[in-house]
Amino acid sequence: MSYCVNCGVELDASARECPLCNTPVLNPRELEKMALAQRPFPTEKGQVEPVKRKDLGILISMVVLATAVTCGILNALVFQGALWSLAVIGACIVLWVIMIPAVIYTKQPVYVSLLYDGGAIALYLFMLSYLTGSRNWLWGLGIPITALVTVLAEIFTFCVRRLPRSFLTVSLYLFTALGLLCMGLEILIDRYVGGHIALSWSAVVLTVCGILDIAVITLLSRRRLRNAVRRRLHF
Numbered sequence: 001m002s003y004c005v006n007c008g009v010e011l012d013a014s015a016r017e018c019p020l021c022n023t024p025v026l027n028p029r030e031l032e033k034m035a036l037a038q039r040p041f042p043t044e045k046g047q048v049e050p051v052k053r054k055d056l057g058i059l060i061s062m063v064v065l066a067t068a069v070t071c072g073i074l075n076a077l078v079f080q081g082a083l084w085s086l087a088v089i090g091a092c093i094v095l096w097v098i099m100i101p102a103v104i105y106t107k108q109p110v111y112v113s114l115l116y117d118g119g120a121i122a123l124y125l126f127m128l129s130y131l132t133g134s135r136n137w138l139w140g141l142g143i144p145i146t147a148l149v150t151v152l153a154e155i156f157t158f159c160v161r162r163l164p165r166s167f168l169t170v171s172l173y174l175f176t177a178l179g180l181l182c183m184g185l186e187i188l189i190d191r192y193v194g195g196h197i198a199l200s201w202s203a204v205v206l207t208v209c210g211i212l213d214i215a216v217i218t219l220l221s222r223r224r225l226r227n228a229v230r231r232r233l234h235f
Contacts, residue, residue, distance in 0.1 A: 057104035061096065068092040083130050090124035110157055118150030140192040148184045152177050168226070172216045179209030 004018040004025070017024050068089045075085035097120035101113040125142040129135045159173045186202035199206075219226045 053103055053106065057099075060099055060103060064092045064096045086127040086130055090127040094120045094124050110161070111154055114150060114153050114157060118146055118153075122146045137192075141188060144188050145185065148181070148188070152181055152184075168216050168220055172213055172220070175209040175212045175216070179206040179213075182206065 004021065004023055006023040007018060007021045015025050071085040071088040075083065094117075097116050100116065101108045101110070122143055125138055125146065129138045129142075156173055156177045160170060163169065163173075182202040182205040183199065186199055187197055190197045
């Protein structure tokens with residue numbers, strides 16, 4: 001049994017309007033359907049087609065290539081005072097080589113990627129040597145430091161991928177690599193500057209890293225202590 005919303009007259013079940021005041025009779029469910037039909041946005045969510053790696057790689061390659069070529073042309077025809085375009089071209093090469101394993105060729109082994117990265121940085125430093133007018137720093141510092149970082153990155157990656165991996169073991173590998181890196185940097189700098197090798201600041205870093213390594217090794221060798229630390233630090 002229903003009644004008119006305007007005058008309160010009892011309505012017949014099949015009535016479309018009130019016989020007294022001619023007010024339209026609407027079912028509440030029909031109102032809900034009408035409201036849904038008048039929504040300005042669709043109720044179903046669509047999915048945008050993902051961008052393919054190949055297309056993204058082509059886009060990045062073309063942008064990098066266009067940047068390098070444009071700067072080279074400007075340097076050759078307009079701003080001819082110095083070979084400043086070599087810095088931009090070298091940066092484009094490094095960026096493109098770094099983007100290869102992430103976008104262009106994802107199946108490339110990580111060890112090969114790190115080797116290519118080191119080679120690209122060495123090439124960039126070689127191109128910068130034309131701006132400085134001297135290559136003593138290149139062979140005395142630039143290439144050796146690049147080789148040192150590349151070798152340590154290769155070793156660290158090998159340890160993480162091939163040896164037991166956890167938060168503690170990765171910390172052990174990282175502290176060891178950091179200590180060796182600082183020691184190698186000071187040795188190379190001392191040899192280039194004065195020819196006399198004497199560890200100073202790197203000895204402090206190496207000592208701290210050694211203490212941290214001993215603490216991590218102790219945690220790894222004691223299961224109860226390791227579990228207690230994990231529960232408290234949530235790793």
